Amino acid sequence: MKGIRSRLIVYITIVLLLIVLLLEGVFIVAVHYYYLGSAMETLSSRAVTSATFFNKYLEGYSINERARYILENLSTEESSKVEVLSPAGDVIINSFGFASSEHIETPDVKDALISGKGTYQSITPLNGERIMAVSIPLRESGENIGVLRYSVSAEPLYDVIINIVLNAAWVGLLVILFGFVLSLIIAKRIVGPIQQLTSVAKEMATGNFDVRAEKRYDDEVGTLAVTLNYMSEEMVKSEKIKYDFISSVTHELRTPLTSIKGWGETLLVGDLSDKKETLQGLEVMTGETDRLIGLVEDLLDFSKFQAGEIKVSLQPYDLRGLLEDLLLQFRYRGQTKQIRLYADIPDQPLPVDGDFNRLKQVFVNLLDNAFKFTPAQGEVRLTADYNETLIIITVADNGEGIEADDLTKLGTKFFKGRSRQSGSGLGLAICKEIIELHGGRLRIESEFTKGTSVIVELPRYPVE
Known part of the structure; x- marks a missing residue:
């Protein structure tokens, strides 16, 4: 029973079997009590009526005289065996017209003499048959002088009961068989979609994300199919972003390497006495080397970010000094790119419990992005504010902005956006991770073609 289908079939069959057995048991008991109870009630009514009549109208008659009178006045249609007994249980006369030496010791006789009425029903055959009997005392002046006993064979009733039980058993078997077939259908309808989802999941595990799960029913399994399809779509998007990222990083690495190699070859075959050309080449090579170092550092930080190994060493300090x-x-950079840099930093301290180097990495990256995506004659603003619990730093520009579709994905792994500016696209993802490790939050607000604002919220360190 390793499969869900097998377990479902077995469990449903067992439950159905228990229900059928319970209902069959209740039905059998009910039939037994109905038939035997009705027969006993009829027999008891007849015996009580007869005994009451004979006790009332045969006053002064001896037990033998009463026995003969009872025998002579029995109805020809009487199907019961009628017996008149002495108080000791000896048969004086029966409905066959014969005296008998038979001695009856069944409980109904004793109960009749004690309580005025006794009934008896043999569950097992007695002298070859099961019987039902009712005994009523015959009285004279308040004294028991005998017993009037009505008895009947219960075998016909048991034959009827057994026949009904057998028919009920056949019906029960048919119900169980029907339930088993129904459990096969139910198990197939439940397990079929799960098997299909399992097959789809295996295909996805091999890298085939084009396969889709079929939603057959609007239930939990259908929801799972929709979720699996959504996961597949997200995996496809993630794979595309990853490949785009790899392509972008490869391009970013190739560009400075090409420049370094080109100028290296130029300097090797050129005239080193041309100091101006040599200095120009070395300057380009140094700048491109710095770009390579930045890319490599981003990749190293990103690998730590992916492995959850970015660490921060927290200690209290005034963030205002770092911002200044x-x-x-960046003021010199703004002058060279003809971009105005504005700052609004309060005179009050901005105490945070943070890692100086990591926070510097964050704000350098944010300012670098602001200058990178802001055209000449544009402006970048660095503002700081605080409240009782937070230090809020905002880096805003009036550059090209970010499209709405890209804004929700910015800061996720592998996503670079649609800008043609150079860069690995890792910076914001790393910055977001660093700020979250400080217990803060980084969020981005942007309007396409109008500019972008990056807001960093850090917990304010309590100062006494």
Whole structure:
């Protein structure tokens, strides 16, 4: 029973079997009590009526005289065996007209003498047959002088009961058989979609994300099929983003390497006495080397990010000092690119519990992106604010902005966006991870062609 289908069939069959057995048991008991109870009630009514009559109208008669009178006045249609017994249980006369030496010791006789009425029903055959009997005392002046006993064979009733039980058993077997067939159908309808989903999942595990699961029913399995299809679509998108990312990084690595190699070959075959050309070549090679170092550092940080190994060493310090240093660093860059850099930093301290180097990496990346995507004559704003619980740093530009479709994906792994500007596309994902490790949040607001704002929220360190 390793499969769900086998277990379903077995469980449904067992439950159905138990229900049928319970109902059969209740039915058999009900039939038994109905037939035997009705027969006993009829027999008891007849015996009580007869005994009451004889006790009332045969006052002064001896037990033998009463016995003969009872025998002579029995109805020809009387099917019961009628016996008149002495108080000791000896048969004085029976409905066959013969005195008998038979001694009856069944409980109904004793109960009749004690309580005024006794009944008896033999479950097992007695002297070859099962009987039902009712005994009523015959009285004279309040004293028991004998017993009037009505008895009848219960064998015909048991034959009827057995016949009904056998028919009920056949019906029960048919119900169980029908239930078994029904369990096969139910198991197939339940397990079939699951097997199809399993097959689809195996195909996806081999890398075939074009396969789709069929939603057969609007239930949990159907929801699972929809979820599996959604996962497949997301995997396809993720794979595409990953391949685009690899292509982008490869291009970003190839460009500086090509420049370095080109200038290296130029310097090797050129005239090194031309100091201006040599310095120009070395400057280009140094700049491209810095680009390579930045890319490699991004890739190393991203690999740590993927493995969950980015660590931060937290200690309290004033974030305002870091921001002022960055202003000095990027102000010269703004002048060379003809981009205005504005700052709004409060005079009050901005205390945070953070990793200085990691936070510097974040804000350098954000400012670098702002300058990269802002055209000449544009502007970049660095503002800082605070409240009782948060330090809020905003880096805003009026550059090209981000399209709405890309905005929701920005900061996820492998996603670079549609900009043609150079870069690996890893920076924001790494920045987001670093800020979250500080217990903060990084969010992006942008309007296409109008600019972008990156808001960093860090917990404010309590200062006494």
